[in-house]
Amino acid sequence: MVPTHLFLLTLLLLLPPCSPLAPPLDVAIIGGGPCGLATAIALHKASPSTSVRIYERDPYPFAPKGATVAISRAGWRALRCIDRPVHDELRAACAAVESLRILPIRAGSPATAAPGFARRALFLAGLLNKLLRRLRLRPLPIIKVNLWHSVRCTLAARAVALLGPAALQAGALASVSPSPAGGFSLTFSGAPPVSARVVLACDGASSATRLLCPLEPQAGELLADEGKSVWRGLAPGVAAGGAAFFLRDAEEELLAVTFPAGDGGSSWTVAAKALEGKSKGPADALERLLGVLPPRDPSYEPLERLYRCVEATPAGAIENRLKIRRFGEGAPPFGAATSGLAFLGDAAHPVRPTGEGIALALEDAWALGDVVKRAGGVGPDQLRAYEVGRLPRVRQVSGRVKKVADAYYKGGGGGDEPVEKVERMRMKPL
Ligand SMILES: Cc1cc2nc3c(=O)[nH]c(=O)nc-3n(C[C@H](O)[C@H](O)[C@H](O)COP(=O)(O)OP(=O)(O)OC[C@H]3O[C@@H](n4cnc5c(N)ncnc54)[C@H](O)[C@@H]3O)c2cc1C
Known part of the structure; x- marks a missing residue:
């Protein structure tokens, strides 16, 4: 009869070595x-x-x-x-935005509610950049995006x-x-x-x-649910030529934005009144988006351009609820x-x-x-x-x-939060 402790010792020696637990x-x-x-x-x-x-x-x-x-x-x-x-x-x-225009999303809609001074300043900046390009000088970026x-x-x-x-x-x-x-x-x-x-x-x-x-x-x-759905996508095949467009419909709270993407193509974002439910994936998100856009209008280039971007989005769109x-x-x-x-x-x-x-x-x-x-x-x-x-x-x-x-x-107004001056944050290299 082998004593228990000797039996256990032999067993331990015969067992393969345990792999050490991964340290946390x-x-x-x-x-x-x-x-x-x-x-x-x-x-x-x-x-x-x-x-x-x-x-x-x-x-x-x-x-x-x-x-x-x-x-x-x-x-x-x-x-x-x-x-x-x-x-x-x-x-x-970064991709440089050389002109940025705020336009109504439908042809013939009244002027958008965007503040007039902002529209005029952007119009002048676009004009200046057009002139600089004609003179073969580098346009001044209005903003830079990634x-x-x-x-x-x-x-x-x-x-x-x-x-x-x-x-x-x-x-x-x-x-x-x-x-x-x-x-x-x-x-x-x-x-x-x-x-x-x-x-x-x-x-x-x-x-x-x-x-x-x-x-x-x-x-x-x-x-807080903002009551908006947001769609985003990339349209690599649609050249933007440095131009960004904001298409809006203040009444319906519909906003569509196209931007130049760094690869020469475009990117786009649409925000609209929230839709019920969730999209089942990128293709479904695109379907849902087409349901909120105004119908195509070949005579209105800004909206056509948005449609070209949306349709040229290879991987479909992502849709989120804005919170x-x-x-x-x-x-x-x-x-x-x-x-x-x-x-x-x-x-x-x-x-x-x-x-x-x-x-x-x-x-x-x-x-x-x-x-x-x-x-x-x-x-x-x-x-x-x-x-x-x-x-x-x-x-x-x-x-x-x-x-x-x-x-x-x-087109104005503001949030219900009191807006204090936002101070510059002091930072130094880590
Ligand atoms: C796909 C996507 C695209 C966006 N595009 C834009 C845009 O074009 N313009 C804009 O202004 N803002 C965009 N945003 C929002 C913006 O990026 C955020 O406000 C900002 O980047 C904050 O970054 P974040 O890393 O905190 O969050 P997010 O950018 O949302 O990143 C969160 C990350 O967590 C990952 N994740 C989620 N759940 C899990 C999980 N269970 N396990 C592991 N990983 C998980 C996601 O895949 C994602 O990579 C986008 C967000 C996402 C997720």
Whole structure:
């Protein structure tokens, strides 16, 4: 008879060696949009020994989608302070808008409600640029724009170069469970499970992380529905020649915008009164969009141009319901309720689409990087410090964006938020 302890010892020796458990990550970032990718770069710059991994539901390299983003000055400054090379690359990829016209969406409609001075200033700028082109001089850009897709690709390539290829994983978050000892266990569809000390939700306005964390306020409490559907797409085959068009119908609150895209083609965005239900995919989104546009009119070139763009969108359109973060009375607190978790970018504070959404997301990335750099690492305390420091500016910028967007949609007026002066944010390189 073999004694039990000898039997167990023999068994242990015969067993193959166990593979060591993967060490927990310091930071798991959910969402590889502009915010998640910029945050990964910022954290790496702030604390190179911190292990960071981004989980993005779209496989990398990314397929083109989205439309144009006009990154505001504050966004560019944040990007430059996060990482100069990525800033310079994106700056060089900008498409210049040389003329911008605000027109009615239907031929013969009365003049749009856009402020007269703005229309006149834009008309003169367009005229000046026409003259400069005739004189073979370089036109002056009215604004410079990037594609959402190229922002995401450039940031992704830089994140992979700095953090290594394993830092960007294709995987959609499926579950997130805080563990009693601190930290989180996360599962994904498309990627192995992982544990992480800190989770940063950068997964956009319909944040899956928020949905999966029962302690967190959900979309119904946090977001105000703007009653609008927004469609976006890229039309690589439709040349824009530096011209942007805003086609509006103030009464129906319909706004269609076409912009030059960096590749010589066009990008387009349409905002209209919200449609019932959700689109089933890009082709269905396009069908739904055609239902809200005025019928084709071959005699009215601006609308024909929009139709050419929409029909030349190879991957179909993306459709979203416009929702913005509520602030003030009755709104849930800005900070996350779960220790070790923070929301950044559109997952924390979606705004109306005037270009400030992406700038706020880049500022968030820098601001968290700055807190982490000063603390020498990242943990729940740094996340809370970030949220406290960030709230006043996010609130101010959100209020201003609402006001600006009301002027677009309604031809004047403003939001109900008091608009304070938005101070320039002081930033230095990470
Ligand atoms: C496809 C798309 C196109 C856009 N195009 C424009 C545009 O043309 N013009 C404009 O002004 N604004 C656009 N926006 C919105 C704008 O980009 C945001 O205001 C701004 O970029 C904030 O960035 P963000 O990274 O916080 O959020 P987002 O840009 O929304 O990025 C969120 C990221 O999270 C990923 N994600 C979502 N759920 C999961 C999950 N469960 N697991 C893993 N990953 C997940 C998404 O795929 C996405 O990459 C677009 C947003 C999206 C998602």
